[in-house]
Amino acid sequence: MPVRRSALALAALVPLLAAAPASLVVTPAYAVNPDEMLADPALEARARKLSEGLRCLVCQNESIDDSNADLAKDLRLLVRQRIDAGDTDQEVVDYLVSRYGEFVLLKPRFDWANLALWATPLVVLLAGGLLAAITVAGRRRRAAAPELSAAEEAAIARIAGERR
Structure with missing residues (x-):
């Protein structure tokens, strides 16, 4: 009898899990499109590392790599343009902070x-x-x-x- 109850409980949960919103499903998905990526794998790795620490200004609690918002795409392209132009990681971050404020950083800097x-x-x-x-x-x-x-x-x- 206990096996039957467990099977019934599991059968009742399956439709609930199937109907769960996609936001509850945790998967490592990135919003970066192939046409955004840099040709050089080393530069692309730098861009990904920088994008992990930059906040999507629309979604606010997602990095620009995880967001599908148009502004996040623009920021991803901007980061890649700055890296392709020869900027260091710090110069890219400083540029974005000067343009969008410190709010763009997922982990704010500690300063006075x-x-x-x-x-x-x-x-x-x-x-x-x-x-x-x-x-x-x-x-x-x-x-x-x-x-x-x-x-x-x-x-x-x-x-x-x-x-x-």
Whole structure:
């Protein structure tokens, strides 16, 4: 009987998997067309390596190699033109950053201009920890019994004696 249930469960899942959107299927597909590729395999390898780190400005979370957007194709062609013209990898990246901004990089550079972006989570975490420590210390101080003077203790003892 357990085998039959497993077979039924598998049979029920097959149509669901077949109907799954193509975006859920993870395959190493590239959008680079053969007519875009450079004739020299070494230069094409450089172009592919550079394209892996460049963001498609339309798709935003894909590299330009993985995107089918027209702008991604234009960027792939631009990278290959710059490499074919003799630019170094750094010159190609610098050109694209100067033209499209640092957003074009999938992994942004660490520099002083975006230090606030990198440091803000740490500063917020430290400020939250400090606020929590101050709050806990204040509650402990308020919760501790205050010290009574000798006169106050005598008055309490007298009142407690009268009630008996």
